[in-house]
Amino acid sequence: MSHELSVRSRAVYLPDGPRPATVCVDGGRIAAIVAYGARVPAKRDVDLDGLALLPGLVDSHVHVNEPGRTEWEGFATATAAAAAGGVTTVIDMPLNSIPPTVSVAALHAKQAAARGQCRVDVGFWGGAVPDNLDRLAGLHEAGVFGFKCFTAPSGVDEFPPLGWPQLPPVLRALSELDALLIVHAEDPEELAAAPEPAGDRFDGFLASRPPAVEDTAVARLASAAADATARVHVVHLSSAGALPIVAAARDAGTRITAETCPHYLTLAAEEVPDGATEFKCCPPIRERDNAEALWRALADGTLACVVSDHSPCPVELKRGDFAQAWGGIASVQLGLPLVWTQARRRGHPLEDVVRWMALGPARLVGLQHRKGSIAVGADADLVAFDPDAEFTVDAGTLHHRHPVTPYHGARLAGVVHRTWLRGVEVGVNAEPRGELIRR
Numbered sequence: 329m330s331h332e333l334s335v336r337s338r339a340v341y342l343p344d345g346p347r348p349a350t351v352c353v354d355g356g357r358i359a360a361i362v363a364y365g366a367r368v369p370a371k372r373d374v375d376l377d378g379l380a381l382l383p384g385l386v387d388s389h390v391h392v393n394e395p396g397r398t399e400w401e402g403f404a405t406a407t408a409a410a411a412a413g414g415v416t417t418v419i420d421m422p423l424n425s426i427p428p429t430v431s432v433a434a435l436h437a438k439q440a441a442a443r444g445q446c447r448v449d450v451g452f453w454g455g456a457v458p459d460n461l462d463r464l465a466g467l468h469e470a471g472v473f474g475f476k477c478f479t480a481p482s483g484v485d486e487f488p489p490l491g492w493p494q495l496p497p498v499l500r501a502l503s504e505l506d507a508l509l510i511v512h513a514e515d516p517e518e519l520a521a522a523p524e525p526a527g528d529r530f531d532g533f534l535a536s537r538p539p540a541v542e543d544t545a546v547a548r549l550a551s552a553a554a555d556a557t558a559r560v561h562v563v564h565l566s567s568a569g570a571l572p573i574v575a576a577a578r579d580a581g582t583r584i585t586a587e588t589c590p591h592y593l594t595l596a597a598e599e600v601p602d603g604a605t606e607f608k609c610c611p612p613i614r615e616r617d618n619a620e621a622l623w624r625a626l627a628d629g630t631l632a633c634v635v636s637d638h639s640p641c642p643v644e645l646k647r648g649d650f651a652q653a654w655g656g657i658a659s660v661q662l663g664l665p666l667v668w669t670q671a672r673r674r675g676h677p678l679e680d681v682v683r684w685m686a687l688g689p690a691r692l693v694g695l696q697h698r699k700g701s702i703a704v705g706a707d708a709d710l711v712a713f714d715p716d717a718e719f720t721v722d723a724g725t726l727h728h729r730h731p732v733t734p735y736h737g738a739r740l741a742g743v744v745h746r747t748w749l750r751g752v753e754v755g756v757n758a759e760p761r762g763e764l765i766r767r
């Protein structure tokens with residue numbers, strides 16, 4: 329019998345580490361993993377020789393914004409950028425699109441907008457907002473991967489935050505469904521107590537969202553999750569002060585996990601030029617020492633994954649000072665080389681990066697049997713990657729909708745050569761073969 333595809337590499341990143349091997353694919357799934365030199369009859373035989381073969385990355389934090397704010401970003405462009413960056417699964421955030429994904433009807437609107445446009449597989453988070461408690465079970469049933477809420481204003485009026493008193497009933501409802509609540513954890517009272525962001529200087533913006541804003545929110549969330557025996561996850565953790573809170577809660581038996589993002593790991597507040605609003609996001613990029621603590625938390629497992637928080641907007645909305653500009657950084661295409669470039673400098677092998685960016689997020693959303701690792705039976709989502717090649721980021725060559733990035737001109741290590749989705753090569757010029765996936 330002849331396989332549909334075989335891909336050979338001297339460094340196939342298997343769950344127990346890299347080794348020379350040949351990955352055989354049938355029906356979009358990994359059918360066998362055999363020796364590098366094995367003779368395998370296959371309709372297509374790809375020998376990557378010196379390139380590494382990684383599992384496709386899973387990015388569980390992407391704001392696609394379509395429908396409703398498609399001029400910010402859409403499924404075609406976001407998933408083209410993902411495929412180019414070695415990301416084969418994207419889970420779309422419930423806000424910034426209109427409608428936000430807070431009801432089954434809204435989920436269907438999203439799915440209708442996405443259908444036929446996606447270069448990679450796309451799933452959806454639902455939203456938990458003050459008035460949709462009775463809709464959570466329906467959304468869960470319809471296949472969302474969990475629910476997102478904010479504890480402070482989200483930046484868009486149609487997705488209001490949950491007040492702290494509104495959180496326990498949501499947690500209890502989700503605990504009953506065994507559904508995950510992912511939380512943008514910033515405390516509104518601490519935010520109100522901090523100075524207003526104003527002007528062109530980044531330190532003014534940083535002072536408007538001090539670590540206590542996050543640390544207080546994470547502590548309150550951990551305690552509410554413990555009371556409700558619910559499963560919670562802190563998205564885009566920036567403040568290192570929240571790490572011991574997460575670790576202590578987890579050690580005490582609370583089901584709490586946390587992620588961080590490439591920008592918190594690789595950028596430093598000290599280096600943000602005045603007026604450079606392309607660096608604005610919430611919570612903010614913090615100081616160099618803070619980033620080092622985040623790297624240590626990845627190493628010791630306090631942080632479970634690194635995902636992009638890809639959140640683009642039109643160029644005009646990034647103008648103005650740090651008070652006015654939209655907060656968000658678009659990096660779904662660059663996450664892998666960004667994290668690899670600095671991980672390597674710190675002595676981390678590539679398999680650590682694969683764990684943080686493929687298996688970690690796959691586990692978070694319960695897709696680990698299908699996504700995030702090269703294993704027999706899993707989807708044949710594969711990435712040919714050259715860890716030693718370098719390139720310079722050019723905003724104009726990125727595939728997301730608007731050429732705004734804080735990484736323009738950065739020199740990075742790690743080039744994605746080819747990406748396969750369920751055994752078929754995908755890319756900007758290929759037909760969109762991504763499927764809409766559900767929990």
Ligand SMILES: [Zn+2]
Pocket residue numbers: 389391421637638639
């Ligand atoms: Zn986000």
